[in-house]
Amino acid sequence: MRRLGQRLNQYLVVFVVAVSLNFMLPRLMPGNPLALLAGVDVGLMTPEQRAEVIEQVGLNAPLFDQFVDYWKAVLTGDLGFSFRSGRPISEMIGERLPWTLLITGASLLLSAVIGIVVGSFSAWKRGKKSDLTLLTGMISLQSLPSFWLGMLLISVFAVQLGWLPSFGAVTPASDLTGWANVRDIAEHAVLPIVTLTVLSIPGVYMTMRYSMLEVLGDDFIRTARAKGASETRVLFGHVARNAIAPVVTFLAIRFAFAFGGSVIIETVFSYPGLGRLVFESVSGRDYPVMQAAFLVFTVAVLLANLLADLLYPLLDPRMREA
Amino acid sequence: MTKRWTLPILLVVIAMIATACGDSDESTTTTAAPSGTATTVSLAPGETQPPATTAAPAEPITVRAAITGGEDTINPYTYISGFPGWNLLMMQYDSLMQLDADGIPQPWLADSVTANEDLTQYTMTIVDGATWHDGMPLTVNDVKFTFDYFIENATGRFSRDLRGVESVEVSADGALVVDLAAPNPAFDLVALADIPILPQHVWEGIATPGEQTFDISTNVGSGPFMLTDFQEDQSYRFKANPDYFRGTPAIDELVVIVFADDSGALAAIRSGEVDVIFERVSPEQIELLDAQDPLDISQGPEFTTQMINFDASKAPFDDLAVRQAIELAVDKQDIVDTVFLGAATVGSPGWVHPDKPAYNPEVVPVFDPAAANALLDDAGYADSDGDGIREFDGQPMQFEMLTNSSDSLRLRIAELVSEMLADVGIGVTVASVETATWEEAVWPGFDISNGRNYDIAAWGWSAPVQANTIRIAELVNGDPGVGFLNLTGFANDDVDRVSAALLTEADPAASQALIDELQVLIAENVPFVLLAYPDGAYVYNSDVYADWEFIAGQGIVSKVSLLAPGDRP
Numbered sequence: 001m002r003r004l005g006q007r008l009n010q011y012l013v014v015f016v017v018a019v020s021l022n023f024m025l026p027r028l029m030p031g032n033p034l035a036l037l038a039g040v041d042v043g044l045m046t047p048e049q050r051a052e053v054i055e056q057v058g059l060n061a062p063l064f065d066q067f068v069d070y071w072k073a074v075l076t077g078d079l080g081f082s083f084r085s086g087r088p089i090s091e092m093i094g095e096r097l098p099w100t101l102l103i104t105g106a107s108l109l110l111s112a113v114i115g116i117v118v119g120s121f122s123a124w125k126r127g128k129k130s131d132l133t134l135l136t137g138m139i140s141l142q143s144l145p146s147f148w149l150g151m152l153l154i155s156v157f158a159v160q161l162g163w164l165p166s167f168g169a170v171t172p173a174s175d176l177t178g179w180a181n182v183r184d185i186a187e188h189a190v191l192p193i194v195t196l197t198v199l200s201i202p203g204v205y206m207t208m209r210y211s212m213l214e215v216l217g218d219d220f221i222r223t224a225r226a227k228g229a230s231e232t233r234v235l236f237g238h239v240a241r242n243a244i245a246p247v248v249t250f251l252a253i254r255f256a257f258a259f260g261g262s263v264i265i266e267t268v269f270s271y272p273g274l275g276r277l278v279f280e281s282v283s284g285r286d287y288p289v290m291q292a293a294f295l296v297f298t299v300a301v302l303l304a305n306l307l308a309d310l311l312y313p314l315l316d317p318r319m320r321e322a
Numbered sequence: 323m324t325k326r327w328t329l330p331i332l333l334v335v336i337a338m339i340a341t342a343c344g345d346s347d348e349s350t351t352t353t354a355a356p357s358g359t360a361t362t363v364s365l366a367p368g369e370t371q372p373p374a375t376t377a378a379p380a381e382p383i384t385v386r387a388a389i390t391g392g393e394d395t396i397n398p399y400t401y402i403s404g405f406p407g408w409n410l411l412m413m414q415y416d417s418l419m420q421l422d423a424d425g426i427p428q429p430w431l432a433d434s435v436t437a438n439e440d441l442t443q444y445t446m447t448i449v450d451g452a453t454w455h456d457g458m459p460l461t462v463n464d465v466k467f468t469f470d471y472f473i474e475n476a477t478g479r480f481s482r483d484l485r486g487v488e489s490v491e492v493s494a495d496g497a498l499v500v501d502l503a504a505p506n507p508a509f510d511l512v513a514l515a516d517i518p519i520l521p522q523h524v525w526e527g528i529a530t531p532g533e534q535t536f537d538i539s540t541n542v543g544s545g546p547f548m549l550t551d552f553q554e555d556q557s558y559r560f561k562a563n564p565d566y567f568r569g570t571p572a573i574d575e576l577v578v579i580v581f582a583d584d585s586g587a588l589a590a591i592r593s594g595e596v597d598v599i600f601e602r603v604s605p606e607q608i609e610l611l612d613a614q615d616p617l618d619i620s621q622g623p624e625f626t627t628q629m630i631n632f633d634a635s636k637a638p639f640d641d642l643a644v645r646q647a648i649e650l651a652v653d654k655q656d657i658v659d660t661v662f663l664g665a666a667t668v669g670s671p672g673w674v675h676p677d678k679p680a681y682n683p684e685v686v687p688v689f690d691p692a693a694a695n696a697l698l699d700d701a702g703y704a705d706s707d708g709d710g711i712r713e714f715d716g717q718p719m720q721f722e723m724l725t726n727s728s729d730s731l732r733l734r735i736a737e738l739v740s741e742m743l744a745d746v747g748i749g750v751t752v753a754s755v756e757t758a759t760w761e762e763a764v765w766p767g768f769d770i771s772n773g774r775n776y777d778i779a780a781w782g783w784s785a786p787v788q789a790n791t792i793r794i795a796e797l798v799n800g801d802p803g804v805g806f807l808n809l810t811g812f813a814n815d816d817v818d819r820v821s822a823a824l825l826t827e828a829d830p831a832a833s834q835a836l837i838d839e840l841q842v843l844i845a846e847n848v849p850f851v852l853l854a855y856p857d858g859a860y861v862y863n864s865d866v867y868a869d870w871e872f873i874a875g876q877g878i879v880s881k882v883s884l885l886a887p888g889d890r891p
Contacts, residue, residue, distance in 0.1 A: 030759040034768055047769055049476050056532055084402070085394050085554065086535035092554070151585065159593045166589045172386070172557035173577040267582040272556045276582055280392065280555060284402075285758055 100273035107196035115204025123212030150268035256304035388587035415518030505828035625788035635811030643701035669852030672841025795821035812849035
């Protein structure tokens with residue numbers, strides 16, 4: 001328990017630093033939210049009108065006061081209002097989050113399954129031709145730029161073949177309900193999910209393969225074989241089970257980072273998730289939305305790390321404290 | 323092992339889809355239609371819409387249009403961009419005058435517009451039979467209310483349009499009389515054809531629009547389309563207004579889809595998922611898209627500009643010889659051919675587009691690098707260390723040229739220009755930065771009194787600045803109150819005198835004489851270098867709708883394109 005307490009203290013420090021940075025980041029960026037606040041006609045405004053706009057959103061206050069207000073808001077869970085639309089940010093994030101969870105969650109699960117299975121297989125066949133082919137293939141996949149892969153899939157499956165929609169989460173203005181709506185959503189999610197999945201398989205694969213190779217050398221595997229267990233039983237009952245712990249950690253952290261990775265994918269597919277919200281808010285210097293979205297990312301990464309920390313001893317008894 | 327995994331995965335995916343569905347259902351119901359009209363036309367899939375006209379029971383036409391970047395709730399206080407934000411705003415609202423295909427304002431909500439001799443008083447009567455989307459009649463009182471409201475509650479654009487208005491009154495015979503403090507020959511173009519008329523009964527309850535959070539329930543206009551649904555960063559849904567005073571629109575529904583970037587929109591029109599792109603397509607796409615059936619291109623001259631700005635308030639750009647040398651060193655025809663593949667007009671050194679009646683034909687671009695070199699040699703800018711770069715004040719003439727990364731054509735222009743300037747001994751490295759960063763350097767805080775943080779920048783103005791020729795004064799006048807778009811810090815007494823006179827000249831012939839003189843002065847003194855006016859080219863699916871009207875200088879995105887040909891101005 002003492003160790004857990006120390007861990008929590010560390011997380012607290014990281015949280016305070018990260019959240020403070022979230023406040024500074026938008027303000028350190030060159031550029032000005034005025035264009036967003038006043039529209040493109042900002043150049044036509046008198047200096048008095050501009051000052052009024054800045055005052056309305058509280059950007060004229062001393063930086064320190066803004067900082068204190070920001071922390072108060074963070075601690076009370078009040079994310080404030082968007083410069084762009086004037087809407088409560090919690091509401092905006094609430095609208096966007098399910099879309100991001102859908103594509104990142106589904107792709108993470110798919111890539112976990114595929115990565116673990118293929119990784120185990122590869123380790124089992126270590127050094128053989130099938131292992132080396134897979135390994136080379138995975139390294140090539142890992143080096144694909146995400147936007148390029150997304151555009152390639154759009155070009156093939158939406159433009160050339162016409163099988164799947166190329167953009168958005170739903171067909172606009174389609175009035176679909178019930179199962180037709182579920183189907184529509186699923187169709188729109190296919191390409192983003194495939195893109196994200198393809199991009200995250202190699203990481204899972206590498207971790208699983210490496211971890212398996214370590215376990216395969218252990219004594220208890222030799223014992224299992226010696227007592228006559230079948231190859232499948234050895235692979236899944238003994239090796240994979242013991243090799244899974246690092247993969248779970250990897251996945252937990254990967255999930256948090258997938259949030260950030262969704263910025264590019266959601267832009268390529270014009271998908272209305274959290275990543276798109278970040279893209280639009282950064283483009284327009286919508287400070288409150290940027291801060292709130294970064295806060296969500298920060299919390300997600302920290303929670304994922306904490307989860308991995310807590311899960312690890314459960315999966316690997318060697319990590320438990322005496 | 324796979325078996326143990328299958329069920330949980332399925333469950334989680336289904337749960338996620340369900341969460342997402344629940345969310346989208348909820349947001350559709352919360353953004354309900356403003357005026358009750360939507361409930362009467364809300365259709366289940368498969369159901370057909372009652373025919374809009376009795377003439378022929380045609381299939382309802384839905385046009386799906388792509389835009390890049392959201393426009394919030396598109397009312398006069400919330401739309402974001404001048405283009406296409408204002409254009410979408412005006413699908414729902416009407417102005418007193420409307421631009422025709424030649425870009426000339428014609429009477430619209432006003433059925434007559436007359437001005438007194440010295441252009442200080444405009445008198446208008448309002449058409450009979452125009453109604454608001456909620457069925458209330460549109461009267462002259464709404465127009466007066468609108469003018470007063472915009473004067474009292476500032477917006478960037480419409481309040482600026484109305485500066486100089488002294489009084490707005492309704493006369494005994496029901497005409498609107500607007501008195502101006504000074505003659506304004508462009509009042510019809512900048513104000514009457516620009517300002518959306520608001521319904522008094524909706525807006526009089528909104529005391530401080532700047533602090534109001536709007537949903538689409540305030541979007542009650544008189545225009546041919548009614549906004550019935552809005553999903554942030556996803557789509558807008560406009561239904562045709564069957565009672566439109568000019569006649570029922572030519573299409574039944576306009577769905578505007580918000581893309582994150584232009585490549586998404588291009589993929590969607592090629593896959594048949596959208597029917598028109600409201601942003602211009604880039605020159606290298608024109609032929610490719612036109613070759614694909616049923617896509618077609620509508621192309622014509624537009625008034626946006628591509629130019630080079632320099633900080634003329636500091637060395638070496640405060641020296642006329644340097645500015646003239648840059649003007650002479652740049653091969654504008656090459657830029658039009660190489661970057662725009664011919665789909666642009668060569669920039670006039672006098673700012674005014676050659677297709678405009680106000681253009682002075684004596685002002686023509688000259689490309690002469692030898693003359694540029696001679697000018698710089700004579701002015702004493704020698705290359706003393708033989709590195710190919712001249713020196714000024716003991717420093718090399720080596721500068722950073724800023725450009726915005728979101729405009730790939732502008733980046734190519736900047737690269738070409740840097741090569742051209744190298745030929746006359748001026749070293750330029752191109753720095754492509756994100757748009758907000760670029761704006762902040764060239765136009766800090768959008769207020770020229772904040773100065774400038776750049777040496778050279780590739781720049782461009784939106785169409786309205788060129789459309790109204792008189793605005794030339796705003797670009798070149800040295801007094802920040804007048805020349806509030808003078809981003810280069812340029813100052814010249816002759817230019818100041820002529821441009822100030824232009825702003826208040828009521829007599830059309832005298833005004834044109836001043837514009838002619840000003841073009842000559844600008845070409846001589848080079849406050850900036852105008853490279854090209856890119857053509858507008860728009861791609862549309864001609865199977866779905868083909869009657870797009872290209873308004874000279876403005877493009878196809880306007881209500882005019884979506885009205886029956888007989889109902890257009």
